[in-house]
Amino acid sequence: MTPAAAPTNAPDLIRDLTDEEARRALAKWGMAEPDVLPAWVAEMDYALAPVVHDALREAVDAGVTGYPRFETGGELGEAYAGFAERRYGQRVDPDQVLPVVDVTAGVRVLLDVLCEPGPLVCPVPMYAPQLSIAEVTGRPRADLVLDPDAERAEIDLDRLDRLFADGARTLLLTQPHNPWGRVFTRAELEGIRDVVLRHGARVISDEIHAPLALPGAEHVSYLAIEGTADHAVVVTAASKAFNTPGLRCAQIVTADPATRDRLLSIPYVRNDSWSPLGVVAAVAAYAHGDAWLDALLARLDGQRSLFGRLLAEQLPEARMRPLEGTYLAWVDLRAYGFDDPAERILVKERAWLSPGHDYHPGLPGHLRVNLATSPARLTELVRRMAAGLGD
Template identity: 40%
Template sequence: MTAHPTTPPTVPSHRFDALTAAHMRAGGSWKWSTPGSWRRGEREGLIGAFVAEMDYPVADVVADAVRTSADGSRFGYLPDDWVADMAAATSAFWGERLGWAPDPARVRPVPDVLTAFTATVRHFTRPGSAIVLPTPAYMPFLTVPAMLGRELVQVPMARDGGDGSGRFVLDLDAIDRAFADGAGLLVLTNPHNPTGRVFDVDELAAVTEVVERHGGRVFSDEIHAPLTFDAHRHRPYAATSGAAAAHTVTATSASKAWNTPGLKCGQVILSNDADAAHWEATGYLAEHGTATPGVLATTSAYRDARGWLHDVLAYLDGNRALLASADLPGLDVTVPEGTYLAWLDGRGLGLDEPPSAFFVREAGVVMTDGAACGEAGRGGMRLNLAMSRPVLTEALERIGAALS
């Protein structure tokens, strides 16, 4: 088990603690509308812990922005000044929080990171070139390349403990071989989904060296950038060097940190002249589906909801501590350095079925099956920690009871 780095203080009662499982089921989200029933003793009902969204109510200013959109009938096509306002808010937040304020003129709207990924593959890579993906990985990155007619090269992540333990790290030698065999694009997700790693500057510099050696490109998915803990701090990949800036398309969104995925607004950040010019010529279709209320809400999130984010991070840190202290015999638990997603390795349980299926049946807890994250994830599970602490406590108790 990867332990929490410090012993956490007792966490006082928080308003999020009142969010019961019954309340979340009544809300109708995909995460909590999983069909099926479950009961053991006095415990009843499935606990949704798979979709990467938070159960927490959005910041008041974000909700107000959506209400203002409705009250003012702001449902038309996006005007340039609202896009510019969002780009300026994005740049200011990234500069203050992450140490890199990209040129607002090079921050462009897209509905989501997957739209940015699709556009990057189509417009910024060699036709027919393969895509390199460290695994386990965010599930759509495994399926979308084939939809675009591209081969996918899965590169299992390594562990830095030498004996199969320790932190997840990128296998740079395998990435190098994939580029040498003709691949054109590396998908870099940082902070990493689903392992929760926050890659440090030395690791990112090593990635740049490999990519530059082969004239490759990087799609940098940084959607979880604000969600880091302890001494771990996200460093935008394109900001690490001129070489990285020249070969990278960065994608992000306020949707993870401020819990707004349904508002359909992300950002593409272009970090060199050539890419900015090429996007201007080719990016119209990718931008076109961005939702106007999402742009206005995103601007409010980046600009005015930092206090809400700080509060959520503190609450999530308490949930990390709860996971680290849980009695889960036989599971190798990775507590995330960033994101609210934990990785549970159940290969040591010796089950004759995927562990995720076992825990749905025996614990009523629905997690992402690791096999959906690539071959390297088989036998593992992705657990979403972004629920109320009482509900997370029950989920972990159910998992522990199933194990014992």
């Protein structure tokens, strides 16, 4: 279900942080030297959504700083289920929603508790911390590599089939995908399901960027695909769309009671404790944040258009597939002749971008750019990119 179009004044709900505010609030800015323009880690340069800010202030005033409630469903489950139905047209049982500290920790718990030993399939390029999850959980990693010259970023179903045939047991799916920027279609997800079912494998679907499907794309949860309930689990959070990763609350979503009960049976020490303030923020975002989120999507739509124009003007040899979701652009700069363009741009022009080899070890000439900033900062960022890659 595509969200209703934002009203014409909706972008006014998004307030750009000043440099001083950003350096105090965000690791993205606070870890950068004063002359560096940062566009690396996935934090947005925008003030907290007022509904989330107000809910947190009220909770702190009430002294909500103890342990969280150790429960499934509850207020968090109800809020997420309502959000999923409004935003994605997906029916979720609130009692199938379990809190977890963050998405990466949730993936680790699911691998430990639900998944058979055997290689973990990782579509590469992939979010850098998740590339280490196979090793952390004692599994070999089976890379499902995107051809950097392919016209469209897609899951290679034939290759996926071969990896499962060779012994892989779990696919770690990221959708919308970071850093590809793809929002997978229902047909694509059905194709993945068919391969997984053929081999009796599992899927862990990281859907943290689901609220950030941009205009023209529609997020479909893997669990919304028929025939996935008994082999798949979703991990998601409000933290990426509402800029609250430090509050430490994600959600594991199941659609099969037996799967949920297996997760409930584990000792609490297996599931790192989430934050009660994270629950407050997530409930406020899911239940009351639609207007702000629509405004954010309108702003990000404008940012991706601006970025495309600036690249065409100043870095015409750059290659970027259409950005369908997230605010993170995967850019191919191999034509400019530098194995690590992010390092060169940082040294020459003091702009901090994410190097491509963090997401695809051994791949030269790529980087990831965070577009969730002001138009003025984005314009200056591309100017520095172009100058850094020039003579």
